Every structure is written in C-alpha cells, then in structure tokens.
Amino acid sequence: MEHNEDSIEHTEAATKRRSRGRPSPEQAAALRESFLAAALESFLEKGYSATSIEAIAREAGVAKITIYRQFDNKEALFREVAHRAVSNARETMQNTLVHRGSDERQTLIDLVERMYLSATEPKTLALMRLVIAEAVRFPELAKSLYAENSYVLAPVVDYLAEAHRAGKLRVPSPELAAVQLSTLAFGGVRFFISKPLAGPDERRVWAEDIVDLVLRGWAPAAND
Template sequence: MSTPTMPEEVKRRSRGRPSPEQAAALRESFLSAALKSFLQQGYAATSIEAIARDAGVAKITIYRQFENKEALFREVVHRAVTNARDNMQATLVRSDADARQVLLDLVERMYLGATETQTLALLRLVIAEAVRFPELAKSLYAENSFVLAPVVDYLTEAQRTGKLHVPDPELAAVQLSTLAFGGVRFFISKPLAGPEERRAWAEGIVGLVLRGWTPAPATGEKAEGGPD
C-alpha cells in the first residue's frame, strides 16, 4: 500500500504543537488511511500502527484523538454516514414543497447515500464482522438516528401541518429508509443502473407509503377519486 502524500505545510511544521491547519491535515491524512485499510484489509487485520505508517504520522498522533481501533472505526463510519445525512438535509430545506416531490427526492437521496461505493463497502464490512465484533454493529445502529434526523424533522412538521398522517415520525422514518435502501438487495447485487431506474424505484416506494400517510378527508368531505 502506497504512502499518502502529506501536505507540504505538515511536512514543514516545526517541533511542538501543530497549528489548527496542520492538525486538520494530519487528521485527514490518517482518517483517509484508516478508511482505505479497513476496506482493503478488514477490521480485524487493520492496526493503528499500520494506519500511522501508511499515513506518514506518528502513532501518538492517532492515539491522542482515539483511544483504540474501535473508536477510530466509529469515526470512519460516522464520516461516511454524515455525507448521507447532509444530502437528506438538502432535500428538506424547501418546507413549502409538495410532499410527494419531497418524498421522491428523499428516497432517491437515501438510496444513493446507502449505495455509494465506500458507504456500501463499510456497511458490508460491519455486517461481516458483526459476530466477532458486536460493538461495531451497535455503533453503526446508533448512527441511524443521526442519519435519519432530517427525515424525522420533516415528517414531524408534515404531521403538524396536516400534509401527511404520520403519528410516529421516528418509526415512519425508519420504515421509509428501509424501503429506500432496499434491504439486503444491494448488498448482494449491483445497484440500480441509472437515474431512470432510481426514479422508478422511488416512485414505487412513495406511491406505497402515500397510501398510508395521506390524511383522511375531513368528515363530510368526499375522498379524492372516491365514489359520488
């Protein structure tokens, strides 16, 4: 495995405490090396010593921030899922948008976040190591609430304003994400081929959930499309 190129300002830093910029560059260097090692070698075969060597940093640089390999792995996973969360947050900034369009966009973004190459590889790794290292699986499960927070916020507001009928937004967010991710399908087969297939996937999911989440018409009103 080749050694990542260190930023010049890190190479030139004087002895003593690094500047904030140098510290950030060092952290990025060893976190990138950690991700690469975990994905290529697996969790068990990866060591902090090897990560430090590959990143060109001292072991103490990593140990000052992470007490052990598990803590380092949790940060690697957290960084990966943060991207998925940020993408979902971008969907929900339009509070006045049509609920169906928001859900379509949301499902597509959840799907893309879960099937992004590195994220999917990390999820596969956690599942593969879950029996030997159950704490890894627990840490990934804990990230679920963090990732879905924007979805929960949107569904909570949609329930409050009457756009959707979702009495339990947290449960509804988990159910929607499970449908969007496709369960085990994309762990064992190739992701969808392109935008058209992704949109068809999202259309099917949103059509399904809206049957249950569309508010019932008020008493005395005729349901849209219902009998005269």
C-alpha cells in the same frame, strides 16, 4: 556584530524547536484528514481485524502518537470513520429538506432517491458490509452504526413530524415511519448482494413506486 549573530542563532534554534513541537491547528486538521482517509481505505481493503493503527500511521505518514492522542484504540477510530461516512449521508438528505418547495410526493421522492444514493455510494456500502461481516465478533460496532442510522434519519423524522402537524401527511410516529421509509429506500439486503440500480431513470422509478406505496397509508383521512 557578534550580538547580531547570537540573535540570529537564537532565533533559528527557537524556530527548530517550534517545528519539532505540536503542529499548528491547520497542520493538525490536515494530519487528521490524512490518517482518517488512510483508516477508511485500510478498513475497507483489509477488514477490521487485519487493520492496525500502526499500519494506518505508516500509510498516512504520521506518528502513531498522533492517532493515539485522539483515539484510545482501533474501535474508537473505526467509530469515527463510520460517523464521517453517515454524516455525509445526513448532509445529503438535509440539503433536500432545506430547499424543499414542492409538494409532499415530490419531496418524498427526492428523499428516497438521496437515501438510496447515500446508502449505495461505493465506500459507504463497503463500510456497511464490513460492519455486518464483523457484527458477531464485534457487536458494539454494529450497535454503533445502528445508532448512527438514527442520526442520519433525524432530518427525515423532522420533516415527517412537521408534515403531520400541518395535516399534510398522517404520520403519528415519525421516527418509525422514517425507519420504514429508509428500509424501503435502501432495498433491504438487495444492494448488499447485487448491483445497484442501472441509472437515474431506474432510480427515479424505484423512488416513485416506494413513495406511491407509502402515501396510501400516510394520506390524511378525508375528515381530518
């Protein structure tokens, strides 16, 4: 009987030691999501300078070391927050391309609408405003977001390159064309300083006008 009690006590002690150790993969993933969400909210509400990893840890209910194990400093954490935001935008555009079955005009209209929506999503727009506001003091942050923009546009570049090879569009420089198209879709600085478009009807007209404009220059020549 004593032996059984000793075994139970030993098992309970081992369980407590494990609970104080490193979290399981599932727990680690949940903790990461928790502090990344808290980081995004803190950056957007307080700005980059006023945000601290210590405050993010308190808000997320995690230990500071949990964050520092994955990110060396606040700038590295901010880069990950920005990366996650633009990754969502890339997935939105990729969904358009994967399921494309319409002509080039309709595909481009869908792309422009999705680029517009991804750029004017409230948190993404606020994040971009933050980076622009901090660009002078933290130029590396601005460079980081600019690099992320190339990542976001990769599906658009791939589509334009494929359409050019197939002779459906004349886009000899798909990388440049993708940047030009995205600049038109995002509206330049317009949506940083004014309200987004009123709704789906206005957004569709915006996209159609942009696509009709670029197709005049991208249309294959008659003898191509």
